[in-house]
Amino acid sequence: MSKVMAVNAGSSSLKFQLLEMPEETVLMQGIIERIGQDNAEITIKYGKDIEPKRLIGAEEGHISLTKNGGQKFEHEMAIKNHDQAIDVLLQKLTDLGIVKDFSEITGVGHRVVAGGEWFNHSVVVTEEVLAKIDRLADYAPLHNPANAMGIRAFQKLLPDALSVAVFDTSFHQTMPEKNYLYSIPYEYYARYGARKYGAHGTSHRYVTERAAEMLNIPLEQFNAISFHLGAGASITAIKNGKSYDTSMGFTPLAGVTMATRSGDVDPSLVYYIQEREGLSNEEMLSVLNKKSGLLGISTISSDMRDLEDVQDTNTHAKLALDMFYDRVIRYAGQYFAELGRVDAVIFTAGIGENDAVTRAKVLESLAFAGVKLDAEANNVRGKETILTTQDSSVAGLLIPTNEELMIARDVEALR
Numbered sequence: 001m002s003k004v005m006a007v008n009a010g011s012s013s014l015k016f017q018l019l020e021m022p023e024e025t026v027l028m029q030g031i032i033e034r035i036g037q038d039n040a041e042i043t044i045k046y047g048k049d050i051e052p053k054r055l056i057g058a059e060e061g062h063i064s065l066t067k068n069g070g071q072k073f074e075h076e077m078a079i080k081n082h083d084q085a086i087d088v089l090l091q092k093l094t095d096l097g098i099v100k101d102f103s104e105i106t107g108v109g110h111r112v113v114a115g116g117e118w119f120n121h122s123v124v125v126t127e128e129v130l131a132k133i134d135r136l137a138d139y140a141p142l143h144n145p146a147n148a149m150g151i152r153a154f155q156k157l158l159p160d161a162l163s164v165a166v167f168d169t170s171f172h173q174t175m176p177e178k179n180y181l182y183s184i185p186y187e188y189y190a191r192y193g194a195r196k197y198g199a200h201g202t203s204h205r206y207v208t209e210r211a212a213e214m215l216n217i218p219l220e221q222f223n224a225i226s227f228h229l230g231a232g233a234s235i236t237a238i239k240n241g242k243s244y245d246t247s248m249g250f251t252p253l254a255g256v257t258m259a260t261r262s263g264d265v266d267p268s269l270v271y272y273i274q275e276r277e278g279l280s281n282e283e284m285l286s287v288l289n290k291k292s293g294l295l296g297i298s299t300i301s302s303d304m305r306d307l308e309d310v311q312d313t314n315t316h317a318k319l320a321l322d323m324f325y326d327r328v329i330r331y332a333g334q335y336f337a338e339l340g341r342v343d344a345v346i347f348t349a350g351i352g353e354n355d356a357v358t359r360a361k362v363l364e365s366l367a368f369a370g371v372k373l374d375a376e377a378n379n380v381r382g383k384e385t386i387l388t389t390q391d392s393s394v395a396g397l398l399i400p401t402n403e404e405l406m407i408a409r410d411v412e413a414l415r
Helices: 082-095 127-139 144-157 170-174 186-192 201-214 267-277 281-290 293-298 304-310 315-339 349-354 356-365 403-413
Strands: 002-009 013-021 025-033 040-046 062-065 071-077 105-112 162-167 224-229 233-239 242-246 344-348 395-398
Touching: 002 144, 002 403, 013 082, 013 403, 025 082, 040 082, 071 082, 082 144, 105 144, 105 403, 127 144, 144 162, 162 403, 170 201, 170 242, 201 224, 201 233, 201 242, 201 344, 201 395, 201 403, 224 315, 224 349, 233 315, 242 315, 267 281, 293 304, 293 315, 304 315, 315 356, 344 349, 344 356, 349 356, 356 395
Parallel strands: 002 105, 105 162, 224 344, 344 395
Antiparallel strands: 002 013, 013 025, 025 040, 040 071, 062 071, 224 233, 233 242
16 A cells, blocks of 8 residues: 655645555545745645644644535645645644655655647656756746646655656647647647647546446547536547547647637737737737636626526626537537547536536537437536436536546556
8 A cells, every 4th residue: 555645736836635545545635825925725634533643733723524524624824835835734744643654655646737749648757857847838837837846846855755747738649640730830840849739638538537437338449528627628539548639729728718718719810909909928818818718708707607697687698608608519519520439428627517507508419419418317516427318329427537546546557
């Protein structure tokens, strides 16, 4: 048995989960937010039967019971950087009795957003790997530098633990050239790697493997369309168990309408608006990434739930929702045509797991392919479910994603 930490380091946050392997038991999970500020917040959730190593004073944090009967530790304090955040985390894990000693953590798996063409699978972190992650920062400027920072901090504090990088883009490296290239001069791909890389690969990989298992279809024969629908949303065509095409592009800005991201836009329109608004390149990218999507169209919120609450009285809210449904359905139809045969349509992530309306609209739009929605089964949130009737030609599945488990599995596989 070994304990493996799955880590997602952001620029000012650190998400983490500790798993007992190979049993795949979750021992704890949590997040540290607002790193770099005096009021950073630490939240750790763990089992009800775990007793603290020592008495936790009120000035050191607060322990409460969760709705599902577990325990939750919360504390607010000044945390200046990721090194300190990880140091505090490890100390809390021992104080709370989750681990007796740091040495119990034998592996740390790190989510890394951009792996470019260098990484088509997860790898043990070396100095060469870290250097390449740094060089790929242009592909994911908001993520890769933070991911690398988290790797270095954990290596410093847990030098004996196996360090593994798990790339969001790796799963999509199986796409054929005709699907990942853009119709621009080939020399730009040759010089700069200008191509489609996709995102959410670890999530798409997890639900693909789980769906094939649920339907008892060999993975190498399994065709599906995977809908990772959250604040960031991507849709992937799965052919013979591998990524064949995906909606996100060179960056996660492409594809369907998202919470604050535009999705696909005519490049000429970007230039047209930029000139008339007097925006710099950085300002225009900010508009497309942070002020567009559901927020930009509705003008009130980037949250689907807020828009659904007011859609009957707010025409912009309804329009934003209709555009989201429409863009998702377009990709569903495109990928049905690309694949020819589809065994399953899979929904995951925040919207995919919790919004029955979105799932219903997508599945009902696929009636032409013999998809038959089971409305009663679809009335569920966040629970692994078959959403279609027994006589449906294609299975509709709700599968909660589990990227942390995939990361931990990859760590174990590389021992």
